[in-house]
Amino acid sequence: MGLFEKRRFRKFLVYVANFDENDPRTFEGVDPKKTTMRDVYKKFDLGQDVIDFTGHALALYRTDDYLDQPCQETINRIKLYSESLARYDIYVCMISSAHNVAAQGKYIAIVSTTVETGDPEREIKPALDLLEPIEQKFVSISDLFAPTDLGTESQIFISRTYDATTHFETTCDDIKDIYKRMMGSEFDFEEMKRKKNDIYGEQEQQ
Structure with missing residues (x-):
């Protein structure tokens, strides 16, 4: 997703967050009972990849029929x-036949959370209801496990258990934390970019 696409998508998400079906002031020229979702996407000039992501990953639709509703x-x-x-x-x-992991017309949905009560399945019911029929x-x-030793003394560096998040942000943070504990300094992404440019530069010269 390019910079301008990110800006347009952000405007769309802000619009959705502010939308209140009982407050016409939040409609911004859209009639929620008549305007199709296809026209809403056009209003924010969203690309096909963003439309696919929004419809299938956020709204959890299995087909594109919703576009004209x-x-x-x-x-x-x-x-x-x-x-x-x-x-x-x-x-x-959600992953589907597009990812070569399910039969055509089928999809696999993974619902996760950090358990806080004695009835874990009830905690994820709002998401399961969206996915019906299952x-x-x-x-x-x-x-969930976390290291009790930072590893600086034992030189044994242990990662944390995967948590409920699905976007790997906390996993990436854990990797960076392990690197810092091992090396004693933050990982330098800019240095990696410079090394990458040096390698590509050498290949071009050859």
């Missing part, structure tokens, strides 16, 4: 997804 339901679905992250820490990741469901609970 009134936009209110889709906007509410996107709001529900973002609110689930902000309020309930429920994460949903053909098969598998529930598993894993313990």
Whole structure:
């Protein structure tokens, strides 16, 4: 996603976050009961990749039929997804035949959260309700572990357990933390860029 596409997508997400079906002032010229989602995407000049991501990963639609339907339901679905992250820490990741992991017309959804009660499945019910009908469901609970020793003395550097997030941000942070504990300094991404440029430069000269 390029810089300008990110800006347009951000404007779209801000619009969705502010949207209130009971407050016409938030519609910004859109009639939620008549304007199609396809026209809403056009309004924000979003590219096809962003449209696919929004429809299938955020709104959790299995087909593109929603594009020509009134936009209110889709906007509410996107709001529900973002609110689930902000309020309930429920994460949903969807993969399908497009990723060569499921049969045509089928998809695999992974719903995760950090368990806080004695009824874990009930905690993810808002996400499961969005995914209905579900053909098969598998529930598993894993313990979370973290190193008790930084490794500076023992020279044994241990990573943390994968958490409930699906975007690998915390995993990347853990990798950077391990590097800092091992090397005694932060990982220098700019130095890697310089080395990459040097390598490519040498190849061009050859």
